[in-house]
Amino acid sequence: QKEVEQNSGPLSVPEGAIASLNCTYSDRGSQSFFWYRQYSGKSPELIMFIYSNGDKEDGRFTAQLNKASQYVSLLIRDSQPSDSATYLCAVSKQGAQKLVFGQGTRLTINP
Amino acid sequence: EPEVTQTPSHQVTQMGQEVILRCVPISNHLYFYWYRQILGQKVEFLVSFYNNEISEKSEIFDDQFSVERPDGSNFTLKIRSTKLEDSAMYFCASSGDRGDTEAFFGQGTRLTVV
Numbered sequence: 750q751k752e753v754e755q756n757s758g759p760l761s762v763p764e765g766a767i768a769s770l771n772c773t774y775s776d777r778g779s780q781s782f783f784w785y786r787q788y789s790g791k792s793p794e795l796i797m798f799i800y801s802n803g804d805k806e807d808g809r810f811t812a813q814l815n816k817a818s819q820y821v822s823l824l825i826r827d828s829q830p831s832d833s834a835t836y837l838c839a840v841s842k843q844g845a846q847k848l849v850f851g852q853g854t855r856l857t858i859n860p
Numbered sequence: 861e862p863e864v865t866q867t868p869s870h871q872v873t874q875m876g877q878e879v880i881l882r883c884v885p886i887s888n889h890l891y892f893y894w895y896r897q898i899l900g901q902k903v904e905f906l907v908s909f910y911n912n913e914i915s916e917k918s919e920i921f922d923d924q925f926s927v928e929r930p931d932g933s934n935f936t937l938k939i940r941s942t943k944l945e946d947s948a949m950y951f952c953a954s955s956g957d958r959g960d961t962e963a964f965f966g967q968g969t970r971l972t973v974v
Contacts, residue, residue: 839903850903
């Protein structure tokens, strides 16, 4: 079982719609959850982090965490073509330094 | 806005040669990391560094790798004898006062071993 699992996509969403990205993790000791955006050939860019169960909103982005189901998601509202990228889910344990990444979901927003 | 900077952006080296990848973390951050991403694969943790010593390392980070903070600003990754399979993007990252808080990545160094 992979530590962090994401659907690799590609996920295709029309402009203006909601994009929903999902991630599951296997280690119940995971405490911190991050979403990074990575454009092709570029470095991961942090867009959201969430530590507690529930929803966290930041502009057009909402992260959702359900520790009981070991599931974290990212919603992007009013999707724009510039949101087209690979979205990486990453988790870490409390007090641990390393991030464990999923393989990423490639998102394409169609104008 | 503070950022992590890496040099060089691209390094080509011959197999068996030593390379040093350089990073300047965000100035008030305390934790420093190296990750790598082989083309088409996921981002993988190599090593974390805190209080002038390695705090965690992965199985990838074997004896041919070393890290150093030679002064108050730079953080380096040395690969002693490069192999073809070391070809990858190497990302430096830093985070603040706790290791499990948000980490910010540099733009990466693309290492090509020929």
